[in-house]
Amino acid sequence: MSELHKFLFEGLPVRGMLVRLTDSWQELLARREKASDAFPAPVRTLLGEMAAAGALMQSNIKFNGALVLQVFGDGPVRLAVVEVQPDLAYRATAKVxxxxxxxxxxxxxxxxxGKGRCAITLDPKDKRPGQQPYQGVVPLHGDKREPLQQLSQVLEHYMLQSEQLDTRLVLAADDRIAAGLLIQRLPVEGAGNLAGVRNEDRIGLDEAFNRIAHLASTLTREELLALDADTILRRLFWEQRMTRFEPLHARFACTCSRERVGRMIQGLGRVEVEQILRERDAVEVACEFCGLQYHFDPVDAAQLFLQPGQQPPGSGHTH
Known part of the structure; x- marks a missing residue:
């Protein structure tokens, strides 16, 4: 079962989350394989780490909308993208x-x-008129311009810049599981601070976070993939008192639909659709996220342009 576990370290301004995507991750990969469009193994690993990171970040910010994590650049993987909803429903794809x-x-x-970028987009569910999604973008290199070799380093850098909160992130994925551990320093000023820490010495707070972050960094990729949540937390933090919360459940879910694909085909315009039908006898569209195939024969396509509010023939060409 795909679960996300939240916990707090008692008396310390440090929180943590551990996510393990199992059945949902296997379903996502199986759909790609069924569509004869399986990604190479390193791309599957990257997408798995992104899915785990996306779930952690979505749960961390409690945002009512989609969190979209993208990595793009000038290598053979032009784009890798993961979208996570507030209920931890997620989907992922890549352009190779x-x-x-x-x-x-x-x-x-x-x-x-050196042209790679990482973008995190927050797209509210209930947008106000004219409201645009928030997006933050960081390069795939550190402050000294050296390339960052791991997604976890890129996201630690992003969160330090965007939230001004120290974060330690450990990510791993294979074809069975995508998993991640996040440890983050909590703000200690203002109404949201933990009881009893407001007047503690700042050096002591730094040492507390650094100690816990160091323990988290000792978690190996193999351990993160092989061990259950209880075992991981017990092995890493057995000396720390922590409060754990009821686990949240993640699932694979794609938001594609025949109606959405139909609107996209309408956007091509009648002239272009009729040209496709002359060449191929049908308009076929595959969802890039889940691999589901949508088939529109000449009758289906014609009906799209008989609906109220149809676009004029040949207008609105989008590709």
Missing amino acids: VGAVDASARLEAMVNLH
Whole structure:
């Protein structure tokens, strides 16, 4: 079962989350394989780490809307994207345009010539008129311009810049599981601070976070993939008193639908759709996220342009 566990360290301004995407992650990969569109192994690993990170970040900010995590650049992986909803329903896809070496890391896949970027977009569910989604973008290199080899480093850098909160992130994925551990310093000023820490010495607070973050960093990729949540937390933090909360459940879910695909086909305009039908006898569209195939024969396509509010023939060309 795909679960996300939240916990607080008692008496310390430090919180944590641990996510393990199992059945939902396997379902996502199986749909791609069924559509004969499986990603290379390093791309699957990257997407799995992004899915785990997206779930952690969505749960961390309690945002009523979609969190979209994207990594894009000039390598063979032009784009990798994960979308996570407030209920931790998620989907993922990638655009691969070249060969990916079996041992390729983030730099070789996305940041080949230093142009790679990571973007986090928050898209509210109930937008006000004219309201645009919030987006933050960071390069795939650190403050000293050196390339960051791991997604976890990129996201730690992003969260320090955007939230001014120290974060330690450990991510891992294979074809069975996508998992992640997040440890973050809580703000100690203002109404949201933890009881009893407001007047503590700042050095002591730094040491507390650094100690817990160091313990988290000792978690290996193999341990994160193989051990259950209880075992991981007990092994890492057995000396710390913590408050744990009821686990949240994540699931794979795609928001594609025949209606949405129909609107996209309408946007092509009648002239272009009729040209496609002359060449192929049907308009076929595959969802890039889940691999589901949508088939519109000439009758289906014609009905799209008989609906109220149809676009004029040949207008609104989008690709």
